[in-house]
Amino acid sequence: MPFATSRSECRSGACDTSGESSGVREEFFAFAGVSAHAHFPQDVAMAFRRASRYWFICRDHQPVAALHDSGIGWTSSGELISLWDLYQANRRIGPLLSRLVGHAME
Numbered sequence: 001m002p003f004a005t006s007r008s009e010c011r012s013g014a015c016d017t018s019g020e021s022s023g024v025r026e027e028f029f030a031f032a033g034v035s036a037h038a039h040f041p042q043d044v045a046m047a048f049r050r051a052s053r054y055w056f057i058c059r060d061h062q063p064v065a066a067l068h069d070s071g072i073g074w075t076s077s078g079e080l081i082s083l084w085d086l087y088q089a090n091r092r093i094g095p096l097l098s099r100l101v102g103h104a105m106e
Contacts, residue, residue: 006060013038013054024051031056031063032078057101065101073100 013029016022024047029038038054040047053070056063066074071084086096 008057008059011056011058012052013056014048014052016048022048024048025056028054028056028063028066031066031074032076033074033080034066037068067100075100 011025011028013025014022015025023044024040029035029051034054038050040050053068055067055069057065057067064076067083071082073081073083075081081100083096083100086099087093090096
């Protein structure tokens with residue numbers, strides 16, 4: 001197997017720069033399916049708290065899947081997945097991750 005030439009990481013929907021400023025990673029919220037789910041108030045602190053409930057699995061700094069702390073996720077095609085139901089069906093994290101991001105990590 002060759003070495004991976006891309007970088008994979010999990011990033012929060014909130015950007016915190018340790019005191020300088022904080023906010024919403026707006027570029028992530030254009031991701032398929034998430035934009036219809038995420039609504040942010042004008043209040044910066046409240047928007048930050050709501051954004052921190054979303055997590056994005058990225059490849060080369062581009063989102064390939066999204067997760068919400070309520071137990072739902074979105075694939076890059078915008079498919080909404082119940083992470084809890086998928087985990088319950090298999091009782092393993094591997095099939096869940098494969099369904100969520102497998103296509104993007106090949």
